[in-house]
Structure formats: C-alpha cells, structure tokens
Amino acid sequence: MPAPSADWLPAHPLVRTIRAAACDLNGVARGKRMPIPSARKVLTDGTRFPMSVLNLDIWGEDIEDSPLVFETGDRDGLLLPTERGFTPMPWLEAPTALLPLWMYHEDGRPYDGDPRHALAQVVARYAARGLRPVVAVELEFFLIDDSGRNLQVPISPRSRKRRKAAEILSIRALDAFDTFFTDLYDGCEAMEIPADTAISEAGLGQFEINLNHVDDALKAADDAWLFKMLVKGLARRHGFAASFMAKPYEDYAGSGMHAHFSVLDEAGRNIFDDGGPRGTDTLRHAIAGCLGAMHDSTLIFAPHLNSYDRLVPEAHAPSGLCWAYENRTAAIRVPSGAPAARRIEHRVSGGDVNPYLALAAILGAALNGIEDGIDPPEPITGNAYALELPRIPTDWQGAIDAFASSQVMPRIFPRQLIDNLLLTKRQEIRDMAELTDSERVDIYLDTV
CATH class of the missing domain: 3.10.20.70 (Glutamine synthetase, N-terminal domain)
Known part of the structure; x- marks a missing residue:
C-alpha cells in the first residue's frame, strides 16, 4: 500500500x-x-x-x-x-x-480493534478471489439551529426566514443555504471527496449528498468519514449545526447512509451484470448473504439509542428483511438502469454509523453469500411495510444481544473488535438510561 x-x-x-x-x-x-x-x-x-x-x-x-x-x-x-x-x-x-x-x-x-483494518480484511478476502468491490454512499444529514431549548431549522442566510416544513427535492430549500453548499462543494474538492448531487429531503432542514462510486472500498469509507467531519465543521462556521444523528425530529423521517456496490472481476467486468434487468446468480447470492447477516449486524447499522427511532414502519427506513427490484421500501434494492451498472443498494444504515464498520458488514455479508452460493427468497413487490416479514431488532438491547450471539459476525469481523464493540455498547446503554431526552440529543447531535 x-x-x-x-x-x-x-x-x-x-x-x-x-x-x-x-x-x-x-x-x-x-x-x-x-x-x-x-x-x-x-x-x-x-x-x-x-x-x-x-x-x-x-x-x-x-x-x-x-x-x-x-x-x-x-x-x-x-x-x-x-x-x-x-x-x-x-x-x-x-x-x-x-x-x-x-x-x-x-x-x-x-x-484488530481498528475499524479501518476490519474493512481492509474484508477487501483482502475479495482480492484473494480476484474480485474488487465498487462502492458509493448516499449521506443524509440535517441542518439545525440548536441555540435554543428546542431544535429547529436554521434561519436562511438569504431570506432571513425560517421555513418549518419538509421540502422534498426543493430547489428553494437548497438555495436558502446556497453559501453553505458552495463552501461544502469547495471543501469536498480540496479534500478530494467525490461529492455528486445534493437534494433536499423529507425532514426539516434535511439534505442528502451522493458520493460518486470508487473501486476502492477503503477510499469510499475514508470519503464518508471525512465528509461527515467536513459537513459538521463547516456548518458551525456558518452559524448552525449539521447532524448525522438518525432521528433528531420525532415526526419526520430520519437520516440514512445508503450504500451502493457492485463487484468487478480481474478483467474489470461487473459480476452482477447478466446483460438484462434480472442480474446474475452471483447478484442473488450476494443479496442472500446480506439478508442472512442483516439481523445480527443491526448493531453496526444502528449503533446508538437514537438509531432505533428511525427504524420504524412507514418512516422511509427499512424494518423487514427483504429485497426487491426498484423498491425503496425494501432493505435491499436492486436499482434499475444499464445492465453494466447492475448493483445492490443496502438501505438499513443510519447516518450515525461508523462508515468503515458499515461497509465491512455489508461487503463481508455479500461475500459470505457469494462464497456459499446461497439463494435469497423471491423479491417482494409492493409495500414492504404491509407484508409479514422477518424483522431486524427493534431496540438497542435486542441488537446488542443479536450481535453477541451471532455465528455470522465472527466470519466478517475480528473477535477482538466484536468484543470491544460489545463492551462499548453495554456501557453506553447503561449510562444512557440515566440521561434525559435532551441530554441524549446533546451528545448525539455533534458526535455521530
């Protein structure tokens, strides 16, 4: 290296x-x-x-x-x-x-307790098979005025008004914070973070920026980690906060980190591409691996107490174990588009994740499925929230217990990292119980 x-x-x-x-x-x-x-x-x-x-x-x-x-x-x-x-x-x-x-x-x-090394070990497993993941992430975050007792949307530097409404794909919402986004894109260019499009999202003052795909999973995780630092740091320079916490507002959707990935062979061919919309059997094996590990790895995708406020039905975050073609209610989505770009979108992670651990869990699970040649259930159609499906853990303690007893996680993560993470989360769940809701928001708002 x-x-x-x-x-x-x-x-x-x-x-x-x-x-x-x-x-x-x-x-x-x-x-x-x-x-x-x-x-x-x-x-x-x-x-x-x-x-x-x-x-x-x-x-x-x-x-x-x-x-x-x-x-x-x-x-x-x-x-x-x-x-x-x-x-x-x-x-x-x-x-x-x-x-x-x-x-x-x-x-x-x-x-082995370093999360970047955990991802490097997963990437090495791919390399040993002559494979290379191509990864992109979409990061959602909130711009927040946290100067008072209650969180609210910042005042627009342009209009000097505070718009207390969600505005999905609103150009006006983007323009309201144009100086911030201009500085953010300049910062991404200086830091060599491949920022692509920005949109306004469904929450109050919520936005999403896509990072372009790269054929180096470690770089993709670096980009996400650095991007979160940049967004939070620049927001403070502009007089407000930016937060990747999963759910700052009870009545609005939370923030996710959706991960897209395909896999290239030694000749540079996408092993998920069969020339048509279905995708290869290898695509389905990777999906099966992701679904098979999803329950036990929920602690990685939802690492904090606040994370579970996002993972509720009909809140634009997946709660059932399923996959589908071009369906955003599913945990695993196979987007439409050109066959050469056939890929998997993993939609479970909150914006509050550690990007190295999240990508290690996703790519490691997919490789398990590829190595084992297992098949997933049939893809769903329609509204996943309306179906009777196996569920991921719905609370922090359940996720800790599932991670601790898993037979799958040791295949992805070093034993020391598993033990260290469990010790950390058990201490946090004990101490969070002593705090008020506002104290919990205070710690999560800037930290995650």
Missing part, C-alpha cells in the same frame, strides 16, 4: 498545524494536534497513543471493564499514516491539515 507523500507539506506552505487522527469504533476522530516538524516525523516513524483510545464510549470515556485499560497497563499502539495522506481541514480558520492514521502492534501486525 503506497505511503503518503512527504511532498505535500512543502507544496502547501500556508498550512500551520496538523491533526493526526484515527477513527474509533463510534466513528469519532481521536488523535493529536502537532506542529509541522512533528508531522514530518510521523510520516517516517508513526506516532503512539493507547490502544484503548479506539475503544472509548460515545462520551470519550474509557470502557470500565476493557482489558485494554488497566489489565494490560493501557499500552500504546503504533499509529501509521493511511495511504490517504494529508488532507486540508477547510472548516478551521487557520490553515490546517489532517493526517489520517490507523493502528498497528509494535511488531507491525494490524490492530
């Missing part, structure tokens, strides 16, 4: 400080601020911080019964730059760059 270039810093002489950070299990960036000379040293020698830092709870606290803390002396891991290299942080006033990291043991082994 190519190392990031040391030429970036001399080519950007205005950059004054560096943030060197890795992604923890909740998708939060954890790391250090450092001057330029220290950043140069990280490129060659890496840096260190405790392994337990990638296994903190949503408040940033140690996991009380984690073996990574006192039992092992809270030992350090070795953090090395990812192949992404330096990227600007355009939401900060001072010119600053982020250097993404991932964690290793001192002897060079990847640390």
Whole structure:
C-alpha cells in the first residue's frame, strides 16, 4: 500500500498545524494536534497513543471493564499514516491539515480493534478471489439551529426566514443555504471527496449528498468519514449545526447512509451484470448473504439509542428483511438502469454509523453469500411495510444481544473488535438510561 507523500507539506506552505487522527469504533476522530516538524516525523516513524483510545464510549470515556485499560497497563499502539495522506481541514480558520492514521502492534501486525483494518480484511478476502468491490454512499444529514431549548431549522442566510416544513427535492430549500453548499462543494474538492448531487429531503432542514462510486472500498469509507467531519465543521462556521444523528425530529423521517456496490472481476467486468434487468446468480447470492447477516449486524447499522427511532414502519427506513427490484421500501434494492451498472443498494444504515464498520458488514455479508452460493427468497413487490416479514431488532438491547450471539459476525469481523464493540455498547446503554431526552440529543447531535 503506497505511503503518503512527504511532498505535500512543502507544496502547501500556508498550512500551520496538523491533526493526526484515527477513527474509533463510534466513528469519532481521536488523535493529536502537532506542529509541522512533528508531522514530518510521523510520516517516517508513526506516532503512539493507547490502544484503548479506539475503544472509548460515545462520551470519550474509557470502557470500565476493557482489558485494554488497566489489565494490560493501557499500552500504546503504533499509529501509521493511511495511504490517504494529508488532507486540508477547510472548516478551521487557520490553515490546517489532517493526517489520517490507523493502528498497528509494535511488531507491525494490524490492530484488530481498528475499524479501518476490519474493512481492509474484508477487501483482502475479495482480492484473494480476484474480485474488487465498487462502492458509493448516499449521506443524509440535517441542518439545525440548536441555540435554543428546542431544535429547529436554521434561519436562511438569504431570506432571513425560517421555513418549518419538509421540502422534498426543493430547489428553494437548497438555495436558502446556497453559501453553505458552495463552501461544502469547495471543501469536498480540496479534500478530494467525490461529492455528486445534493437534494433536499423529507425532514426539516434535511439534505442528502451522493458520493460518486470508487473501486476502492477503503477510499469510499475514508470519503464518508471525512465528509461527515467536513459537513459538521463547516456548518458551525456558518452559524448552525449539521447532524448525522438518525432521528433528531420525532415526526419526520430520519437520516440514512445508503450504500451502493457492485463487484468487478480481474478483467474489470461487473459480476452482477447478466446483460438484462434480472442480474446474475452471483447478484442473488450476494443479496442472500446480506439478508442472512442483516439481523445480527443491526448493531453496526444502528449503533446508538437514537438509531432505533428511525427504524420504524412507514418512516422511509427499512424494518423487514427483504429485497426487491426498484423498491425503496425494501432493505435491499436492486436499482434499475444499464445492465453494466447492475448493483445492490443496502438501505438499513443510519447516518450515525461508523462508515468503515458499515461497509465491512455489508461487503463481508455479500461475500459470505457469494462464497456459499446461497439463494435469497423471491423479491417482494409492493409495500414492504404491509407484508409479514422477518424483522431486524427493534431496540438497542435486542441488537446488542443479536450481535453477541451471532455465528455470522465472527466470519466478517475480528473477535477482538466484536468484543470491544460489545463492551462499548453495554456501557453506553447503561449510562444512557440515566440521561434525559435532551441530554441524549446533546451528545448525539455533534458526535455521530
């Protein structure tokens, strides 16, 4: 894997400080601020911080019964730059760059508790079969005025009015925040995030931006992780909040992260394409794998207490285990279009997910189905919410229990990551029970 270039810093002489950070299990960036000379040293020698830092709870606290803390002396891991290299942080006033990291043991082994390594292991499984996933994500988020006691839509910088209504595919809603979206697209270009179209969505102040497909699943996850940081950071510069929490408003639809993927063989052919609308048997095997793992991996797709407010019937989020052609009520959708672009859309994840874990769960499950050659049930037609279907867990505790007892998850994720995530979520579910609804919103609004 190519190392990031040391030429970036001399080519950007205005950059004054560096943030060197890795992604923890909740998708939060954890790391250090450092001057330029220290950043140069990280490129060659890496840096260190405790392994337990990638296994903190949503408040940033140690996991009380984690073996990574006192039992092992809270030992350090070795953090090395990812192949992404330096990227600007355009939401900060001072010119600053982020250097993404991932964690290793001192002897060079990847640390199994790192979510980026979990996705890399899934990608390696594909590569061993001569396959390469092509991935794109759609990210929904809310723009929110959180300055008062109740969340509300921000005042438009253009009209100085506050429109308290959902406006699906409204150009007016986009234009109301034109300066923010212009800065956001400029930021995506500077950070090499392949942002495509933006639309207004069904919630109050809710929008969606698609990221273009890439044939590198790690880059797709990097793009999503960095995009979430960019959106939240730029919104604060514009005087309001942006949030990817699954359901900030009780009476409106929540935010998802829909993942689209196809798979290429060594000749660059899409193995889901049969030249027609049906798709290949391999497509159906991948769908079967996704459906077979969906129940047990709900904790990945809905990692927080608030996540389950989104996963209710008739709220534009899937709740039944099913698939369909060109049907957005299904958990798995096969979009129409040119056969060469035949792909799967996985619609379960909330906007509050860790992108590395979500893509690892989706792609790993699909590969299970391909390897096993299993067939899915017949595709549904009509409204999935009106059908009697097997359901994903409807509450946080049920999802934790399903993840803990799963026979499928160890086939996708390292045992250490499974154990670390369970310890984290069990601590969070205990401590969330002591908070008021407003306190829960406070922590989720900016963090996820």
